[in-house]
Amino acid sequence: MSVPHIGLYYFGALSLVLVGIYGVLVKKNLLKILISLSIVETGVNLLLISVGYITGRSAPILSEGIGPKQAVDPIPQALVLTAIVIGVATTAMALSVAITLYEKYGTLNIEEIRRLRG
Amino acid sequence: MTLVPEAYVVPLTLFSPLVFGVLAWLFDRDWVRETLGVIGAAVPLTVLSLAYEKASSGTISYTIDTGVFKLHFVLNSLSWYFAFIGALVGIAMAFGLSSTSRRGYDWLFSLMSFTGVMGVFLARDFVSLFLFWELMTFGSFMMVLRRNRHESLKYFVLSVIGAYSMLLAIGMVYAKTGTLDYAMASQTLLLLTKMGGVSKAYVDTIFALFLLAFGVKAGVVPLHVWAPGAYGENDQSYTSFFSGVLSKAGVYGFIITLFVMPSLYGIYFAMGTFHGHLTGTYLIAWAGAVTVVVASFLAVLQEDIRKLLAYSSVGQVGYIILALGVFNGVAVGGAMFHVLSHAMFKGLFWLISAALILRTGKTRFEDFGGLAEKMPVTFAMALIAVLSLAGIPPMAGFASKWLIYEGAIQAHMPLVAGTIFLGSALAFAYVVRFLYAVWFGQRPSDLDDVREAPLPLLVGMTVLAIPNIVFGIAPGLAVRLINRFFNTNITVNSYYSISTPTGTYNALSVTLVLIVGLAIAGLVYIYGANARKIKVTNTYQSGNPVTEEYNLVIRRNFYRPLAEALDFWLKYSWDRFYERLANLSEDFADWLREGFYNGNVQSYSWYLAIILLILAIWGVL
Amino acid sequence: MNGQYASLLVALPLISAFFVPLIKGLGGRAIKYYLTLITALQAGVAAWVFKTVYTTGKPIIVMAGGWRPPVGIDLYIGHFAALFVLIVALVSFFMAIFSFDSVSTEPTDKYAMLFLLLMLGATGMIATGDIFNLFVFMEITSITAYALTAYNKTGEAAEAAMKYIVLGGIGSSFFLIGITLIYGSTGTLNMAQLAQLAGSINPTVIKVGLSLLVFGLAVEAELFPLNAWAPDAYQAAPHPVTAMFSAFVVKAGLYALARLVYLFSHAAGWDFILKLLVIMATLTVFAAEFSALRQRDVKRMIAYSSISQVGLIALALSVGSQLGVQAGVFHMINHAVVKTLLFLTVGYVGVKVGGTGIENFSGLGRKMPLTAFALTVGALAAVGIPLFNIFWSKVWIIIASIEQGYAWEAGVVLAASVVEAVYYLRLIHTMWFGGWDGMRIRESLPLGTIALFLVLLILAIGVYPNPFWTLAKSAGTDIFNVSRYIANVPLMGVGP
Amino acid sequence: MVSVLKRSLAIITLLIIGYWLAQGLAxxxxxxxxxxxGKYYLENVKAQTGAVNAVTAIVVNYRGFDTLGEVTVLFIASTGVGALLWRRKKRRTAKTEGSVVLRTGSELLFPFILMFGTYIFIHGHLTPGGGFPGGATIATAFLILYMAFVDYEIPHRLFEPLEGLAGMGYVLVGLIGLAIGSYFLFDWIWQTWHWGAANLGRLFSGGFIPIIYTLIGLKVGTELSGIVDSMLTEEVRE
Incomplete structure (x- = not known):
């Protein structure tokens, strides 16, 4: 069992993911959980974009001086664009659900939002 | 044979009951429904009778291609024998239903189970077997469901357990052999066992699962608990079929596992011996013996006519299982014979109880009495049934039991033979009660205007009563039939006389002796006896005054001393055991539901984390 | 017609959904008619696609933008996708009709849009040939599902949606990490090309990546213990939506799961994933059946039953043999039919009688005879009685799993099925022999027609399964036979 | 106590999971x-799509299906939020009126933010950005108005149809591609008509990318504003 060598960027992104999951597993407030989910999403997006990075190259906009050999992988960036939007959409849905929940239950403590069980 | 082309024999036998049942359900009008139903039940009997020559000398096969599976059916002497018995009871049931039921529902499902039974008997591959097995169970289950939810649930759960064991066993057979045909599967399995391609435990499991599946339907103790309720809480005319034929499907299953699949046959040898007997079959013999004893004792103690007959059915099927387990020619021949005689006399019994319930609306012994004068024909039928069940010559019941007994002795199983004797004694005890409490003695005043059973019901009874006498006087007829598909080692001297290696039974001479004896006794009674009338209630008191609650008349608590003697054993009830098991699983279900789906999304997230953890630990290690 | 017109499967629901805001003013009823019309059109397109695929025997490869894969995204409409796209469209059509009676909560225009997009999402998930596009369609499906779950706007609905969002969110995040890893090590997202490269990927990466993909999809596919959101969502969602969840949303997840798992069948650690899936599937069946046993709410009970059937499908798909996959697909078809019928009838009772608690089903046989009859047939089919459709697929699943050496799992599944028989039996008995309050309810003609159609379908498959089994076989082969999948996709030579 | 246990369990679990993920990432x-x-894209993007920005070319052109899905997802979110927070009678929620600085500033900035957003999405094929950031920027403009004025509401009658029309426009562009080039989402402007081949790297190039991005920009702008609006309203209780 050896410590795997991963870059600092990966480490940061991965930490965000884990921190987010920690929040989901431990926090009782629904909004905090939703924020944690957003953190996870951010971490994943960062991870995705750093996988496409190639040392020493620049953004894949092929204008002056940047040819195909000088640009990083454009696909992850395109994917991240989509992933961000999906994250936004999920968060928006989640927040409106949280608003409804607060109206109906008068609380955001997830231990009290347990009418459906069994 | 030219009357029904060969290609139509099997489909007509299989599907005419179902089709006519559906028609009877659709055209739910008086007379129309009954006519359709009787026709539906009559077709298989007619077709089978016409096909006798062909089926007993060769085979008639038939295949349905559903695309998913090919369903094979074969009419040979074995399946003909069983199917014919089924069809005979079936037509009697149809006559009975004409009197006792006014519902299309009953016709639909009873004829559906008729089709199911025919399919089970004719099937030559596992899928057809399973398919029709389920159809049969489903039809009979719907009959119970209409009348009693709790009993139907019990029946259903046990049946489903049986069905799924069968399915699992079939799956296991198919997984190894790649075929579903009985013969092919068993040959391949035997080959594989010899070459070590299949472990012994695997085959043992298949064997055990099959026995479980068939044991449920045959009502082997401790899988019998559904039977009293399901037989009792039903239309009694249907019960004649249910108890007379459906339980034989279980027996037939045992026959398949024991004889049709020779590889499993080989497995008995592989399973080793126990005190000189093959362990596998010895277990079956004892399962049958226990069933005989337990069910017969319970039958004796019943106060309800339907319960008594139900337990008696279980016990009698126990005889058949026992005989199959004894596993020599004579005993197995006896088993086959008993299949016939039990179907006949028990079917008759249930039709009689149907007539009683129809005419009096009562089911408990204490409410009956003195009906012999009111329903003379039914009484005559009851006499035949009682004699046959108690195993008194010249009825069919005697011949079959005698063969089983001979077989057990030959196989050097004295204890098993002893249970047969005990069972016979107990059977005598309960039929005597049935005979006396219902037909003789004082008649309760509210039964004074009881009429004779309606004609269709009487016709049904007659259909079943005749074979009881015919096969009783001419056991050779039945044995010759059985000898065609199984080497029983029983010699048929003539229609009236059969011989086993150790003895000969000449039914005709016994009958003649019996008639002569009866005649002498009658003469003595009429001319010589100095008869004195005593009160019926006096028999047991012998002059001693008794308290009212200990007033043991034949109509009430007659065998209470026996019950007290068995007190210790009666504390243990399989029924209660299963109830407790059911409660336990319901509690478990609640625990699981409340514990796992506890409504807290954080716990749910933890489940996700745990799965990730499992994946991670697998990845890290 | 050009095969590329199969892209209408995606374009039609989309453009129709976008069109709804423009006709918002016409009122709820008009919008429901519009919804019915569009789903019918979609069913027409799907039927055409189905016919084309099954007559030519060749899959339709839709290449978006004219780019050949792996450069562009392709829709792979093979035997499986063609069949299931048709099922999706048909079920949606039925449920659109059902919406007339059962959905009265405002705003109906949004309901219609979400309904169409749910259909779109499932269609896309089934059809797509690109792993990231699968993620996008999965998100479309699940976000619509979140919204529709909460649509009734009660506290329970919001609660169920919240649980669904949290669990679905975690699942999809990890799914995306999986995609990241796999993309990072191969440089492509096309499924066919990934299947080609599967054997050569770094074993650690593929193990982690594949596990994460499976994990993410298993949340959608309701595998135990990742299915805790499912009963709540099923119970709280509007009745037609519940039927859709059970009939095709979860199927899309299962399909994706099976597709990805078999695509990577040359990858390292594949056997472990398969074993894990088998265990999870078995536990799914077991836990769900027992949870349903004492359920007082019939809709929730059927939801659990649906989950258990899904577990059975997952078991079949993950035993790892062609027969198993075929049986699983067959079960998918049967389950879609049966559960549509069950949720339709139960939902209809809920609408008409005012609740789906078991007490509302008492005497239903006389109150609403047609509905009760259909419900009974559905229940019997679900139990797996012969001559009803599920029987055949269940038999094959059991055989297939024993064949692959999973005899114990088959035993557990069957034992759990006994429990299923018990609770359905209670329902049937309550309906036909329970007390009746003397009321008689007029049943709607269109819904009765749909119910009868489904009943006849159940019986037809039950009595003569051959044509459907043939369909299921070719569809199952489509999933299992990866080399044919690769050969069918016109990959252009983008290589290292 | 339970909480400490739970936290430590969570940490241990996450460390193991993290270690495992790190192994994979290594x-x-x-x-x-x-x-x-990716290399193929970089090498051929200019010739095949007429766009300089490879990312947008991939987003809109090569992987157009993703983007269509993406647009749909956002549409779902706006619809879903609208459905969930739908009220029979509603009004704006606002605690306090914005300060003078805020109000004046937002009135002043509003047109410029709009313009900036528009700039971003029509230059999507040339510069970083595109429809989504542009749309989001536009939505910010409306968000500022919401924050500054208590009774401000977006013009619903205009926005909702516009949102639908923009979405339909996108699909229609794709369908025209199907009609002309026999592929859905086929870039007929560039591939069939070769428009803008002369001004590669300038505004009027890039095939249908600018058109789609304009549609997306409008759509995203109206959608996000709609979401903001839905969340900032509450039911009127009689």
């Missing part, structure tokens, strides 16, 4: 060139 070393399909 197989994909950071900063190395592992492009396969």
């Amino acid at each position: 197989g994909v070393p950071f900063g190395q060139d592992r492009m396969l399909v």
